[in-house]
Amino acid sequence: MLDSLRMTHRTCAPNVIAGLAILTIVPTTAIRASTLRDEAVGYRAQGYEAQQRGDLESALSFYQKAATLDPSYATPLNDAGVLLEEKGRFDEAESAYQQALMIHPNYPDAHANLAMLYERWAQKEKAIYHWMKRYQLGEPHDPWTARAEERLVALGVFAHYPGLKGQVYTRRRIVDNEMNAHAQSVEEFRAVTEAHGNWP
Incomplete structure (x- = not known):
């Protein structure tokens, strides 16, 4: 009986430790994803400000950073498409709009x-x-x-x-x-x- 308890304790201990490790990783991942979205939103806002100032190169760079940071964020891709279209880069603009629609149909x-x-x-x-x-x-x-x-x-x-x-x-x-x-x-x-x- 005592041996079976020890055996159960030995086999459960690694599972408990693994479970605790997962519990510490999951919230960190969620927090990291939230932080990345916040950073992406910040880059998008900086891009919009640069666009309003007429600094299209900086705006495009900020939009691309935002899209790279959060691949589920369609708005900066659409914004980049608008800028690319303004610059006469129509094929790239089409691609940016299509990518935005792949993320958010x-x-x-x-x-x-x-x-x-x-x-x-x-x-x-x-x-x-x-x-x-x-x-x-x-x-x-x-x-x-x-x-x-x-x-x-x-x-x-x-x-x-x-x-x-x-x-x-x-x-x-x-x-x-x-x-x-x-x-x-x-x-x-x-x-x-x-x-x-x-x-x-």
């Missing part, structure tokens, strides 16, 4: 950017696919949803502005037209009053 910004790039390249079918994805993923009051809908109408996918998203877009366009008409009316009134002096 429902990332609306990357779909919109790819759609615009494919329209630029006159690749209508690909543009339609990505505008449709952007449209489907968007909220009704999101201006980019309205933009996607507008492009789908222009590309012949929609014959008119459908559904609630279309109603929002149509309302926006009506309000814009009314505001433009009002501004034109004010200008015409000023022109008439200047031509005829101060009359009631």
Whole structure:
């Protein structure tokens, strides 16, 4: 009996030690992943600041560091794509957008950017696919949803502005037209009053 207890104790001890080792490693891994994400977000923010200053090379470098630090972070890849496109490096921009979508297939910004790039390249079918994805993923009051809908109408996918998203877009366009008409009316009134002096 005593021997069997010793044997159990001897065989359990390594398992307990291994279990404790795993318990100390798992939280460290989670903390490390969280720290890497925080660092990646910081690099992305620095990239955005550099981009706002017009320092595109530094911005691109920061975006690439962010993407390397956290391979599950799609945003810096999309941001890098925008910069690459601005620099005329269209193939690299396409690749960056596609990588962002591999990480996050429902990332609306990357779909919109790819759609615009494919329209630029006159690749209508690909543009339609990505505008449709952007449209489907968007909220009704999101201006980019309205933009996607507008492009789908222009590309012949929609014959008119459908559904609630279309109603929002149509309302926006009506309000814009009314505001433009009002501004034109004010200008015409000023022109008439200047031509005829101060009359009631």
